[in-house]
Amino acid sequence: QKEVEQNSGPLSVPEGAIASLNCTYSDRGSQSFFWYRQYSGKSPELIMFIYSNGDKEDGRFTAQLNKASQYVSLLIRDSQPSDSATYLCAVNGAAGNKLTFGGGTRVLVKP
Amino acid sequence: NAGVTQTPKFQVLKTGQSMTLQCAQDMNHNSMYWYRQDPGMGLRLIYYSASEGTTDKGEVPNGYNVSRLNKREFSLRLESAAPSQTSVYFCASSRDSASFGELFFGEGSRLTVL
DSSP, rough: SSEEEEEOOOOOEEETTTTTEEEEEEEOOOEEEEEEOOOOTTTOOHHHHHHHHSEEEETEEEEEEEEEEEEEEEEEESGGGGGOEEEEEEOTTTTTEEEEOOOOOOEEEOO | OOOOOOOOOOOOOOOOOEEEEEEEEOOOOSSSHHHHHHHTTTEEEEEEETTTOOOOSSSSOOOEEEEEESSSBEEEEEOOOOGGOOOOEEEEEEEEETTTOEEEOOOOOEEEEE
């Protein structure tokens, strides 16, 4: 079992709809959770982080964390074609100060 | 402000050749990292340097060596390249080791080993 798992996609979403991405992790000791966006051929960039159970909103993005069920989600509201990218979930591992990345979910927003 | 700069951006090697990937950051960050990215595998940590003068192994260190030359520069060396090291390599930095999740990445170096 991979430490951080994501559906590879592609997740096809109509413009203006909500894109929902999920990520599960295996280490119950993980405390920090991050979402990175990576456009094709480019480097990852941090878009959200969450440390506590519940929701955290930043503009059109909402991160949701449920430590009991060991999953973290990312919602993208009012999806735009410019949101088409691969979204990487990252979690701190057992060693604490290092990130473990999932394989990423590719999102396609169709006009 | 350049951020994190990697060189070279593209490289083709023959099996057994050696090379060094260079990375420099101008954000006055203390911590630096080398990741590799393979299709479907996500990013995997090769080595990291929590602060100047220290380096530690990550998830996939075999076949690589690193040098933290100074606070700005962190290089990755392949002593004897193998086809399994064909990948995209990303250097990243963070303000300090406590900010390990808030990474700033370079543009990547695409390496092909024949």
